[in-house]
Amino acid sequence: MYDLIIIGGGPAGYVAAERAGHKGLNVLIFEKKNMGGVCLNEGCIPTKTLLYSAKTYDNALHGDKYGITVENLKFDFEKIVARKNKVVRKLVAGVEGKMKSNHVTVVKGEAIIKGKNSDGIAVACGDENYLGKNLLICTGSEAFIPPIPGLAEAGDIILTNREILDLRQQPRSLVIIGGGVIGMEFASFYNSLGTQVTVVEMLPEILGGLDGEISAMLRDIYAKKGININLQAKVVKIEGNKVFFEKDGKTDSVEGEKILVSVGRRPVTKGFGLENLGVELFKGGIKTDEKMRTNIPNVFAAGDVTGFSLLAHTASREGEVVVNNLTARNDRMRYNAIPGVVYTNPEVAGVGETEESAKAKGLKYKVLKLPMAYAGRFVAENEGGAGLCKVLVGEKYGEVIGVHLLGNPSSEIIYGACIAIEQEMTVEELQEVVFPHPTVSEIFKETIFA
Numbered sequence: 001m002y003d004l005i006i007i008g009g010g011p012a013g014y015v016a017a018e019r020a021g022h023k024g025l026n027v028l029i030f031e032k033k034n035m036g037g038v039c040l041n042e043g044c045i046p047t048k049t050l051l052y053s054a055k056t057y058d059n060a061l062h063g064d065k066y067g068i069t070v071e072n073l074k075f076d077f078e079k080i081v082a083r084k085n086k087v088v089r090k091l092v093a094g095v096e097g098k099m100k101s102n103h104v105t106v107v108k109g110e111a112i113i114k115g116k117n118s119d120g121i122a123v124a125c126g127d128e129n130y131l132g133k134n135l136l137i138c139t140g141s142e143a144f145i146p147p148i149p150g151l152a153e154a155g156d157i158i159l160t161n162r163e164i165l166d167l168r169q170q171p172r173s174l175v176i177i178g179g180g181v182i183g184m185e186f187a188s189f190y191n192s193l194g195t196q197v198t199v200v201e202m203l204p205e206i207l208g209g210l211d212g213e214i215s216a217m218l219r220d221i222y223a224k225k226g227i228n229i230n231l232q233a234k235v236v237k238i239e240g241n242k243v244f245f246e247k248d249g250k251t252d253s254v255e256g257e258k259i260l261v262s263v264g265r266r267p268v269t270k271g272f273g274l275e276n277l278g279v280e281l282f283k284g285g286i287k288t289d290e291k292m293r294t295n296i297p298n299v300f301a302a303g304d305v306t307g308f309s310l311l312a313h314t315a316s317r318e319g320e321v322v323v324n325n326l327t328a329r330n331d332r333m334r335y336n337a338i339p340g341v342v343y344t345n346p347e348v349a350g351v352g353e354t355e356e357s358a359k360a361k362g363l364k365y366k367v368l369k370l371p372m373a374y375a376g377r378f379v380a381e382n383e384g385g386a387g388l389c390k391v392l393v394g395e396k397y398g399e400v401i402g403v404h405l406l407g408n409p410s411s412e413i414i415y416g417a418c419i420a421i422e423q424e425m426t427v428e429e430l431q432e433v434v435f436p437h438p439t440v441s442e443i444f445k446e447t448i449f450a
Contacts, residue, residue: 003020007137213355377439
């Protein structure tokens with residue numbers, strides 16, 4: 001009998017397993033592929049490894065801005081991909097090591113939930129049966145493939161986030177259906193390496209859900225870099241390597257050696273016996289409360305399978321909430337300060353309310369903003385680079401309710417804004433915080449003084 005059985009070894013599952021094992025629980029975790037889940041093997045880590053190679057090449061290519069000239073500059077696409085694979089292998093081994101050091105039992109195979117009775121929750125894998133007091137479902141998400149006519153017939157021209165990571169040759173041209181985070185990160189990578197990139201997005205702006213002003217600024221930057229971005233364009237069919245779309249009442253087409261479909265992801269709720277428990281679903285995912293409990297006692301869910309916040313760091317925190325409550329620490333999941341980052345070059349990061357979400361909720365707020373160039377470190381390291389820091393402040397109490405950044409290294413400094421929002425800090429309180437100088441993070445303080 002295990003204290004906790006976990007299905008899925010992604011950021012929700014392996015973090016929960018590590019925390020639970022560290023606190024002395026007897027833990028079993030199932031993973032049918034490699035530990036680390038989609039994030040480590042097919043998402044966050046491999047894409048960021050590729051993007052760093054592209055950024056390094058980009059910096060060398062434009063080194064003359066900084067007084068550096070590189071002769072005969074070139075890149076090796078196969079070596080870039082090989083390094084990505086090496087990084088993934090190293091980190092997968094690291095996760096496996098954490099399981100071992102925290103005495104977590106790992107079963108490599110496909111788990112099937114058999115049901116729940118007075119003895120516990122039964123889960124099988126092959127011919128083996130296992131019993132647990134508690135069950136945590138972390139089966140993640142999968143790429144959504146829209147029913148576009150001709151898509152299935154296009155064969156290996158069509159890529160998802162999984163197949164595009166395994167390309168051994170750089171495509172000369174790439175059409176990306178979907179201008180969300182995944183689409184724009186691959187657009188950034190291939191654009192830096194010289195591939196002709198076209199993005200087809202059905203919404204009025206790329207990066208839907210992020211601050212509209214920041215998204216528009218990034219789109220302008222990439223348009224200047226040569227990416228052709230079609231907004232409010234609905235894909236109607238695919239013929240071979242041609243994508244046809246309707247825009248402004250007209251039908252147009254664009255051709256690409258490869259076509260990346262990145263229109264979103266959906267929770268994985270089938271194929272592992274979930275129906276044997278009677279767990280309630282909501283909007284395609286497993287419905288949970290603030291403690292990540294489902295409608296079935298002792299059954300929890302965390303990560304993308306809930307369909308709520310499809311981010312690795314959200315998943316890890318949700319897994320922690322489950323373990324904390326199982327080990328006598330009262331904890332609840334809060335989503336008011338979940339950061340979102342887009343690892344393009346330049347980076348985008350945001351947390352809390354956007355102007356769009358604040359208006360939709362009827363919140364009264366003020367906007368404080370400054371160009372990133374007000375931070376000396378940013379000017380020193382981003383010659384000619386554009387950037388913006390935007391802070392939303394509650395009108396009544398002066399508390400920070402949203403922060404949005406464009407410019408490198410936004411991903412590394414957004415956590416400070418997360419803390420401010422989580423702790424409901426006011427502008428006056430933040431003005432008393434000492435920031436290190438010179439750092440790009442000072443833009444946060446400069447903006448709230450402005």
